[in-house]
Amino acid sequence: MIRLANRWARSREVMILCGSEQGPARSLVSPDVAVIEVSPAVPRSITSRWKMGRRMQPLLQGWRPDVIVGPGNHVLPIFLAAGPSIAPVICKLSNPIDLRGLSIVPPALHALVRRRACVPLARIVAMSPALRDEAARYLNTDRVSVVGEPILSDLPQTRRRRLSTNLRLIFAGRLVAQKNVALALRTLAALPHDISLTIVGDGPDRARLEAMSRRLGLAGRVVFTGMVPDIRPYLEGSDLFLLPSRFEGYPAVVIEALAAGLPVITTPSSPAMREILIDHSFGRIVPADPIALATAIMAHEGCDGPDPCLLRPLLERHLLPASSECWLEILDAVAFDHKARPE
Numbered sequence: 001m002i003r004l005a006n007r008w009a010r011s012r013e014v015m016i017l018c019g020s021e022q023g024p025a026r027s028l029v030s031p032d033v034a035v036i037e038v039s040p041a042v043p044r045s046i047t048s049r050w051k052m053g054r055r056m057q058p059l060l061q062g063w064r065p066d067v068i069v070g071p072g073n074h075v076l077p078i079f080l081a082a083g084p085s086i087a088p089v090i091c092k093l094s095n096p097i098d099l100r101g102l103s104i105v106p107p108a109l110h111a112l113v114r115r116r117a118c119v120p121l122a123r124i125v126a127m128s129p130a131l132r133d134e135a136a137r138y139l140n141t142d143r144v145s146v147v148g149e150p151i152l153s154d155l156p157q158t159r160r161r162r163l164s165t166n167l168r169l170i171f172a173g174r175l176v177a178q179k180n181v182a183l184a185l186r187t188l189a190a191l192p193h194d195i196s197l198t199i200v201g202d203g204p205d206r207a208r209l210e211a212m213s214r215r216l217g218l219a220g221r222v223v224f225t226g227m228v229p230d231i232r233p234y235l236e237g238s239d240l241f242l243l244p245s246r247f248e249g250y251p252a253v254v255i256e257a258l259a260a261g262l263p264v265i266t267t268p269s270s271p272a273m274r275e276i277l278i279d280h281s282f283g284r285i286v287p288a289d290p291i292a293l294a295t296a297i298m299a300h301e302g303c304d305g306p307d308p309c310l311l312r313p314l315l316e317r318h319l320l321p322a323s324s325e326c327w328l329e330i331l332d333a334v335a336f337d338h339k340a341r342p343e
Contacts (some may be wrong), residue, residue: 001071001092003150006030007324008331017059019043019052024227036063049074053081060086066335067122072249079120088122088338090330093135095249096270122334125327127250130271145330150323151252152259155315161261161305163239166194167297170238170262172231172253173245175203180267182212183244183288189216190294197242198223200234235260240300244288245269255318258282261305265296276314281307 002025008014009032016035019042029035038055042048056078060068065087070079072094079089124144126132132144169188173179181199188197199209199222206224213222228234231253235241241257243266250272254264258276264283266273277283281304286292316322 001069002028003320004324004327005033007150007320008328009033012328015063015065017056019048049077050081053078053083057082067331067338069331085120088334089120090123090125090334091121092125093127093131093249096131096134096247122338123330125330128272128275130275131250134271147326147330148317148319148323149250149252149255150320151255151318152315153320155312155319156259158259158261158306158308158311158315160308161239163263163300163303163305165302167191167196167240167301168238169195169197169240169242169297170200170234170257171197171242171244172200172234173243173251174201175199175205175209177205178246179203180244180246180288181205181209183267183290183293184242185209185213185216185218185222186290187242187244187293187297188218188221190290191297193221195297196221196223198225198234198238200225200228200231202226231256232260235262238262240265240297241283242293242297243267243269244293246288248272252318255315258306258311259315263300263303263305265293265300267293278314279307279310281305282311 005014005016006029009030014033016029016033018035018037021035021037026035036059038052038059042051042055068085068087068089070076070089070091072092074094075091079085121143124135124141125147126135126144127147127149129146132146135144136142171181171184175181184197184199188195210224213219225234235257239262241254241262241264243251243254243264245251245267246269248270250270254266254276257264263281264277266277266283266285267288268285273285277285284296284299286296
């Protein structure tokens with residue numbers, strides 16, 4: 001959402017309200033965007049979203065925004081804690097709204113909290129038709145719009161790559177339970193010894209995953225890079241992207257991988273996956289099983305990468321300028337409707 005905020009600030013007044021300004025994302029924010037930290041600051045903790053919701057109301061009262069945008073499902077508890085809003089709220093769905101079987105929270109409680117949190121939303125923005133349909137069914141609402149995720153600044157010069165016979169796999173993401181990187185390591189252990197895996201990213205599971213790679217005898221075949229400023233050089237040096245996640249919303253990194261000419265092997269982690277991997281050259285969706293993943297990976301050995309002609313329409317839907325304009329149309333319409341209502 002930072003890239004969108006930077007773009008919106010060219011023609012609108014934009015403020016990012018945060019619990020803490022400390023962190024790597026701060027350097028990505030344009031000087032044209034105001035960044036306001038609640039007082040006192042709210043470092044990340046089990047209660048931070050509740051505290052954030054209670055502390056942001058005075059700031060909103062002073063700033064009087066025309067519309068408030070939530071960057072993902074994770075902010076729904078903040079809106080609940082904040083109470084009645086002084087402006088219409090629009091929230092993007094960053095992960096599937098229905099996590100039954102995927103969350104440690106009891107399903108009935110999970111559904112109650114999600115539905116209650118979504119009731120006051122003026123609009124919900126999903127990143128694909130499949131995610132829109134899932135949200136509409138789960139929340140019993142027609143207030144769901146679709147806007148493509150702004151992943152690409154411009155269209156890359158796509159060329160069809162021939163994959164090597166000693167495949168170089170890559171995973172990129174936070175090293176947390178949701179991403180299920182342990183499954184990627186077990187998959188690598190089931191593959192021939194000349195196949196390697198680069199793990200780009202960091203997180204609380206890193207030490208455990210490094211120890212697991214040693215136990216599986218993968219020394220020399222796995223590289224943990226940690227956080228990197230730009231994933232593109234790592235994609236360009238790889239043949240195939242592996243995404244073993246338990247659940248995803250609309251994973252931007254899959255679009256980035258396809259744009260770099262890499263097929264994607266993934267688990268059925270999101271309803272959107274079937275909308276992305278529309279051709280066998282784009283990759284495959286297989287069960288979350290090491291042998292199934294390894295078999296799908298080997299099927300791409302020595303093959304051609306994604307078909308550029310089929311890929312182009314998919315990439316065009318994820319251009320930043322187009323996504324930004326679609327968002328602004330929604331924001332302007334919601335703000336206008338709110339102001340037109342009688343007090």
